[in-house]
Amino acid sequence: MKEKNIIVLLSGGMDSATLLWLAKEKFEDIYAISFFYGQKHSIELEYAKELARMVNVKQHFIVEIPHLKQLGKNALTDDSLEIPSESYPDEPPITTVPMRNLTFLSIAAAFADVYEIENIGIGIHSLDSPYPDCRAEFASATEAAINSSSVMVAKKKNRIKIYTPFLGMSKVDIAKLGKQLGVPFEKTYSCYKGTNPPCGECATCIQREEALKSIGLR
Numbered sequence: 001m002k003e004k005n006i007i008v009l010l011s012g013g014m015d016s017a018t019l020l021w022l023a024k025e026k027f028e029d030i031y032a033i034s035f036f037y038g039q040k041h042s043i044e045l046e047y048a049k050e051l052a053r054m055v056n057v058k059q060h061f062i063v064e065i066p067h068l069k070q071l072g073k074n075a076l077t078d079d080s081l082e083i084p085s086e087s088y089p090d091e092p093p094i095t096t097v098p099m100r101n102l103t104f105l106s107i108a109a110a111f112a113d114v115y116e117i118e119n120i121g122i123g124i125h126s127l128d129s130p131y132p133d134c135r136a137e138f139a140s141a142t143e144a145a146i147n148s149s150s151v152m153v154a155k156k157k158n159r160i161k162i163y164t165p166f167l168g169m170s171k172v173d174i175a176k177l178g179k180q181l182g183v184p185f186e187k188t189y190s191c192y193k194g195t196n197p198p199c200g201e202c203a204t205c206i207q208r209e210e211a212l213k214s215i216g217l218r
Ligand SMILES: [Zn+2]
Pocket: 190, 191, 192, 193, 194, 198, 199, 200, 201, 202, 203, 204, 205
């Protein structure tokens, strides 16, 4: 039996696309939410729109977050900082956007509250991600905070769940699952540099290439 509904954080990359296709199997109604936060690779939003259309989501919300560009000091939103052409050299890397997933989840939670959505899906994978806000501890702490501030939860005495099926997985595991689910990886995008075609040398391009190679797509 499918669960009632979910809102999926959709970047347009292969992880969130796989999550979207998985959600299609597990939930009746699917909403998607994507963010323009001043990222150099905002071209990803066009891919997100197409993916959301393909699975026939109930609604796809696109939300602008202006302060992450203003804040700068990270290579994804700060024009004075170059995206490194190598795999993640530091941990956390210069491509870490401060509080990004916390900000995304709190905004998604506001939509969940208003639209009475009981699950928030995020495609974080902790096995091979260098980002602190991609870990189990972060997800469970955020879920607790969301439930304690939700109007819907206060009224209906239910729970909002943060759905993180990829937490214990690697990018290669996600690619394998995506292949099984029939995810159109050619319609996904993740390059940090935002070039078309993708640069092939930034950390996310490297990880993506490895994952796609592992399932015979290169
Ligand atoms: Zn790239």
